[in-house]
Amino acid sequence: MATGRTHRPATRSRGIPEATVARLPLYLRALTALSERSVPTVSSEELAAAAGVNSAKLRKDFSYLGSYGTRGVGYDVEYLVYQISRELGLTQDWPVVIVGIGNLGAALANYGGFASRGFRVAALIDADPQMAGKPVAGIPVQHTDELEKIIDDDGVSIGVIATPAGAAQQVCDRLVAAGVTSILNFAPTVLNVPEGVDVRKVDLSIELQILAFHEQRKAGEEAAADGVVPPAVARKQRPTDQGPDGDVPAVMPA
Numbered sequence: 001m002a003t004g005r006t007h008r009p010a011t012r013s014r015g016i017p018e019a020t021v022a023r024l025p026l027y028l029r030a031l032t033a034l035s036e037r038s039v040p041t042v043s044s045e046e047l048a049a050a051a052g053v054n055s056a057k058l059r060k061d062f063s064y065l066g067s068y069g070t071r072g073v074g075y076d077v078e079y080l081v082y083q084i085s086r087e088l089g090l091t092q093d094w095p096v097v098i099v100g101i102g103n104l105g106a107a108l109a110n111y112g113g114f115a116s117r118g119f120r121v122a123a124l125i126d127a128d129p130q131m132a133g134k135p136v137a138g139i140p141v142q143h144t145d146e147l148e149k150i151i152d153d154d155g156v157s158i159g160v161i162a163t164p165a166g167a168a169q170q171v172c173d174r175l176v177a178a179g180v181t182s183i184l185n186f187a188p189t190v191l192n193v194p195e196g197v198d199v200r201k202v203d204l205s206i207e208l209q210i211l212a213f214h215e216q217r218k219a220g221e222e223a224a225a226d227g228v229v230p231p232a233v234a235r236k237q238r239p240t241d242q243g244p245d246g247d248v249p250a251v252m253p254a
């Protein structure tokens with residue numbers, strides 16, 4: 001099994017901080033929308049609002065790209081689209097393999113947004129022999145036996161893992177051994193990768209948990225302002241409260 005760290009340092013080799021890199025796709029999405037509306041220039045304030053970023057942070061981020069805009073005019077939309085795309089490596093085609101073609105893998109394969117952003121789905125791979133040859137999004141699924149050959153033939157450097165958590169590390173190890181150096185992991189598990197391999201993790205349930213935390217805080221603050229105990233808190237505080245099966249308290253009384 002491969003071992004090592006899962007993160008790169010906070011600053012990348014060309015001196016652009018990782019936090020700036022993480023915001024570049026947000027700027028690009030906002031700029032692409034402006035470009036589609038044939039808007040020629042945009043101020044830092046307008047673009048910051050469209051990207052959901054503070055305008056001072058945006059100006060600082062763009063200074064790393066050597067892009068300062070023109071006073072009174074703003075930024076040239078088309079040029080900035082090109083500059084950010086180039087910085088993100090999106091001016092070239094990136095073949096991507098998706099491993100695990102179940103509900104999620106099939107949905108990802110069907111997502112049109114990858115191709116329009118320069119990510120070509122080169123292959124769909126699954127361990128289930130019954131799926132081999134079946135088309136998903138017009139691409140025939142290939143068996144995991146073919147994984148190394150597919151990656152080698154297509155020069156794939158980006159792999160997407162959409163397998164159950166229990167299979168993810170083994171799939172990751174095979175992808176890395178075959179030459180993949182960037183992994184987008186949807187499986188709810190931490191992957192160990194060697195130095196030089198980047199892993200990005202997507203977990204919608206974590207995002208929902210964070211929203212639940214904020215919802216709970218908001219409810220508490222509103223209740224405090226009104227001088228009442230919010231129903232959610234009051235419900236949880238009742239010692240007789242029962243869990244879904246009727247015999248286990250949902251929240252133990254203090």
Ligand SMILES: NC(=O)c1ccc[n+]([C@@H]2O[C@H](COP(=O)([O-])OP(=O)(O)OC[C@H]3O[C@@H](n4cnc5c(N)ncnc54)[C@H](O)[C@@H]3O)[C@@H](O)[C@H]2O)c1
Nearest residue numbers: 100101102103104127128162163164165167187202203204
């Ligand atoms: N990150 C998120 O927000 C998010 C959202 C939904 C699901 N998930 C996760 O994504 C994964 C897939 O979910 P799903 O609903 O599509 O599951 P699924 O059961 O529908 O599909 C899993 C697929 O992986 C294949 N598979 C199993 N072991 C494999 C291996 N070793 N190599 C290649 N393929 C293998 C199976 O044959 C199956 O087709 C799960 O880990 C799930 O928890 C994450």
